[in-house]
Amino acid sequence: MKILATSALAIAAVLFAGSAQAQAQQPAAVQHGAPIAGVCALNLQGVFARSTAGQGLNTRLQELQQEIAGELAPYQQTIEAEDQALSGAGASLSDTERQQRGQALQQRFAEFQQLRQTRLQELEYTEFMQRRALGAAVDPIVAAVYQERGCSILLNRAEVFYLNPQMEISELVLQRLNQQLPSLPAFNRMPVPVQQQQ
Structure with a gap:
């Protein structure tokens, strides 16, 4: 018991020392220069991730993944059971x-693999189409904010190390996107068009 208490204290001391060192390494608050007229920055990926529509999209995609897993599980279990039976038959x-x-088992496994591949392609295509719809909704918002703020250039915020916050338009774009598109229309897994399957 004493060893456990000593170990816990040692771990706590190491964690505290690491935390103190990390705090000591953080730079002091950065003093920004004056905002540069006409230069704006946008974290579009952050806007998508934090938007209510983007979060709903991610939730629905997870549900579709679970549906696919539920559909494929019985096929996989049957194949595994047959494989074990065949191995155990001696x-x-x-x-x-x-x-x-x-040969029948190999054929069922090939069919399972094909079904699995089809479902994953459908999920990827569905995600692509829904993200495209989200992008189409945000494009006019970005354009409007760009013009309102008198931007002459729009930088990708993810590529900029420091930035005067007055040049950032992400929050305004996020607010407007949430107002105009609180959620995407309900969607299910979409079949991949034939020309895109090749």
Whole structure:
């Protein structure tokens, strides 16, 4: 018990020392220069991630992933059970019967793989189309804010190390996106168009 208490104290001391060192390494508050007229920055990925529509999109995609997993699980379990049965049959099967069952199992596995691939492609296509819809909704908002703020250039905020906050338009874009598109219309998994499957 004493060893455990000593170990816990040692771990706490190491964690505290690491935390203190990390705090000591953080730079003091940065003093920004005057904002540069006409230069604006936008964290578009952050806007998508924090928007109510973007969060709803991610939640729905997770639900669709779970649906796919639920659909595929019985196929996989059946294949695994047949594989175990075939392996456990030993000498009780003739070579011909073993070969026939093995070929049937390979065929079922190939069908399972094809179904799995199809469902994953459908999920990827669905995500692509929904993210495109989200992008189409935010484009006019960004353009309007760009003009309102008198921007001459719009930088990707993720590429800029420091930035005067007055040049950042992300929060305004996020607020307007949440107002105009609180959520995407309900959607399900979408079949991939034939020309895109090739």
